Amino acid sequence: MTSRFTELVVDCRDPERLAAFWCAVLDFKVIDRSEGKVEIASWVPTADEVRARQMPPTLLFIQVPEGKTVKNRLHLDVSPIDASTEDEVTRLLGLGATTTDVGQGPDRSWVVMADPEGNEFDVMRTLAARRG
Template sequence: MTSRFTELTVDCHDPERLAAFWCAVLDFEVIDRGEDKVEIGSWVPTVEAVRARQMPPTLVFIRVPEGKTAKNRLHLDVSPIDRGTDEEVERLLALGATTVDVGQGPGRSWVVMADPEGNEFDVLRTLAAPE
């Protein structure tokens, strides 16, 4: 048997704030809380469900004392499903994201953004049904 991708962990200063941001971005819910950590997901994993099939990973936000010092080597990509990319970028800006330049250059089909703690992510093409 192989392994399953079950969680992606993000180091941060404020797990509650970052979890709230990503819940709003992804329409996830908090599924677990502990001292200095918050886990969010689109489903509540069980051992049986994880063994049975590949499911979307959860996001776990862990409090750490150090700050972010360089460009992420791993980042999330998101695709809007019910609006255009530009409208999604505006929504994410209102939630506390910022646009960032990581050397991507002009004319790209995606937008590089950062969450409230500076972790980069990309907003890709829309998956909304054509009007």
């Protein structure tokens, strides 16, 4: 018997705002929303796909009254697929992310950022094919 990773839940103050941010970062779509909850995924599954559990994990943003107070114990890594790492960092800053220091030190190949509610994530090296 095994388990399957079905969703990553993020506590937040404003699920709509955070879901919109992550949809823009990852090119995800909202697949479900209810009072205080917004779920996003890489595609909108059919009812049959949901019943058969034939879909990748989703991100679920749930409203909580308190704000973030300590460094994340779990974080996402994202890799740009059609731009340089530097260009992606610039794009994410424009979406409302910030760069942050969690003690990573200098000379790292990744950039530590935080989403609009302060949840840390890393921008890794680009997956874009190098030209030239």
